[in-house]
Amino acid sequence: KKDRIMVKYILVVTFLLAIFSLCSCKTKQDLLDEKVKQLTEWSNRRTVIQMNSNKYSTYVKSKPRNYSMIVMFTALDPKRGCSVCREANDEFTILANSYRFSPAYTSSLFFAVVDFDEGSEVFQSLGLNSAPAFMHFPPKGKRKGADTYDIQRLGFHADNLAKWMAERTEVVVRIFRPPNYTGTVVLVLLFSLAGGLLYVRRNSLEFFYxxxxxxxxxxxxxxxxxxxxxxxxxxxxxxxxxxxxxxxxxxxxxxxxxxxxxxxxxxxxxxxxxxxxxxxxxxxxxxxxxxxxxxxxxxxxxxxxxxxxxxxxxxxxxxxxxxxxxxxxx
CATH class of the missing domain: 1.20.1300 (3 helical TM bundles of succinate and fumarate reductases)
Incomplete structure (x- = not known):
C-alpha cells in the first residue's frame, strides 16, 4: 500500500513539474516576443535605438534573446570633449538606415546607442574607457574578441562598419548615403568667383602667368x-x-x-x-x-x-x- 502511495506521489509531482515546465517555456517565449515587438516598434520610429542602463540590461544583456544587437557606445555631450563622436554617430546612423531599407532587413538584427551620460554603469561593466566604440552582441553564446570593432585600425566609416557587421552576422548591406550637395554648391561658387575675378581683371591678367x-x-x-x-x-x-x-x-x-x-x-x-x-x-x-x-x-x-x-x-x-x-x- 505504501508503494502505491509513493508511486502516485511521484506521478503527481512529475505531472506538476511537466506543467510548470510548459508554463515556464511559454512565459519565456512570450517574453521574447514582447522584446522583439518592442524593439521593432522603436526601430520603426528611429533606426538607431536610444538606450540607457535599464534598457541595455533588458534588451541586450538579459536572456532570452534570438536577435543580434550592434551597439555604439559614445559620449555626444559637448562637455565630454569627444571630437569624433558626432562623426561616428552620423556614420553609424547611415549604416542603420541602409540596413532598415535594404532587402536583408529582418527583426533578427537591431542597432542601438548607449551614451555615457545615460549609461555610465554599462561602460564600467564592459571596461570601456574611451568612446566611440562598437560592439556586436550575438543571439547565442558569449561575445568573442572579433565582436568588438577595431576602430583604431579601421576607422568609423560606414562601409567599414558594414564589412565588419557582415563578418559577425552574415548580413550583407549596401551603404546608401543621403545626397549631399555641399560639394557641388562650393564648386559652383568657386568657379563663379574665379570667373568673376577673371572678368574684372580681364585687362590685366599678368597674375595668371x-x-x-x-x-x-x-x-x-x-x-x-x-x-x-x-x-x-x-x-x-x-x-x-x-x-x-x-x-x-x-x-x-x-x-x-x-x-x-x-x-x-x-x-x-x-x-x-x-x-x-x-x-x-x-x-x-x-x-x-x-x-x-x-x-x-x-x-x-x-x-x-x-x-x-x-x-x-x-x-x-x-x-x-x-x-x-x-x-x-x-
Missing amino acids: NKTFWSILSIFIVLAMTSGQMWNHIRGPPYYHRNPQNGAIHYIHGSSQGQLVAETHIIMLIHAAIVGGFILLNEAHQPKVDISKRRIMAIGGLVLVAFFLSLLMSIFRQKYQGYPYSFLLR
Missing part, C-alpha cells in the same frame, strides 16, 4: 596628397587616440596599418618645413643676393632640412618597427 602663384598652389596640393588626406577621406579615422589605460592622448598612430587625422596634419607641416628648407638652399645659390643673406639662407635651409628630415625618419621608425635608419633623432 605668375610662376610664384602656381608654384605655391602646386606645393600645397602635393603636400595635401602626400600627407594622407585622401586616406582620411576614405577611412574616416579619429583625430587622435586616447589610451584607455592611462588616458594619455596620442597624435601618431602606433601601427603602420593606420593613421590619425592629427598625424596627417603633423606630417604635412614637416613636409612643408623640408620644402621650405630646400627653397632657402636654392635661393642661397643665387648670385644676385647679398653674400651675408645667402649665408643665413643656406644655414637656415640646412637646419630645416636636417632637423625635420630627422623628425620624419623618427616617426617612420616609431610606426614601422625594425626600420634600421635614423638621423640626429631616434
Whole structure:
C-alpha cells in the first residue's frame, strides 16, 4: 500500500513539474516576443535605438534573446570633449538606415546607442574607457574578441562598419548615403568667383602667368596628397587616440596599418618645413643676393632640412618597427 502511495506521489509531482515546465517555456517565449515587438516598434520610429542602463540590461544583456544587437557606445555631450563622436554617430546612423531599407532587413538584427551620460554603469561593466566604440552582441553564446570593432585600425566609416557587421552576422548591406550637395554648391561658387575675378581683371591678367602663384598652389596640393588626406577621406579615422589605460592622448598612430587625422596634419607641416628648407638652399645659390643673406639662407635651409628630415625618419621608425635608419633623432 505504501508503494502505491509513493508511486502516485511521484506521478503527481512529475505531472506538476511537466506543467510548470510548459508554463515556464511559454512565459519565456512570450517574453521574447514582447522584446522583439518592442524593439521593432522603436526601430520603426528611429533606426538607431536610444538606450540607457535599464534598457541595455533588458534588451541586450538579459536572456532570452534570438536577435543580434550592434551597439555604439559614445559620449555626444559637448562637455565630454569627444571630437569624433558626432562623426561616428552620423556614420553609424547611415549604416542603420541602409540596413532598415535594404532587402536583408529582418527583426533578427537591431542597432542601438548607449551614451555615457545615460549609461555610465554599462561602460564600467564592459571596461570601456574611451568612446566611440562598437560592439556586436550575438543571439547565442558569449561575445568573442572579433565582436568588438577595431576602430583604431579601421576607422568609423560606414562601409567599414558594414564589412565588419557582415563578418559577425552574415548580413550583407549596401551603404546608401543621403545626397549631399555641399560639394557641388562650393564648386559652383568657386568657379563663379574665379570667373568673376577673371572678368574684372580681364585687362590685366599678368597674375595668371605668375610662376610664384602656381608654384605655391602646386606645393600645397602635393603636400595635401602626400600627407594622407585622401586616406582620411576614405577611412574616416579619429583625430587622435586616447589610451584607455592611462588616458594619455596620442597624435601618431602606433601601427603602420593606420593613421590619425592629427598625424596627417603633423606630417604635412614637416613636409612643408623640408620644402621650405630646400627653397632657402636654392635661393642661397643665387648670385644676385647679398653674400651675408645667402649665408643665413643656406644655414637656415640646412637646419630645416636636417632637423625635420630627422623628425620624419623618427616617426617612420616609431610606426614601422625594425626600420634600421635614423638621423640626429631616434
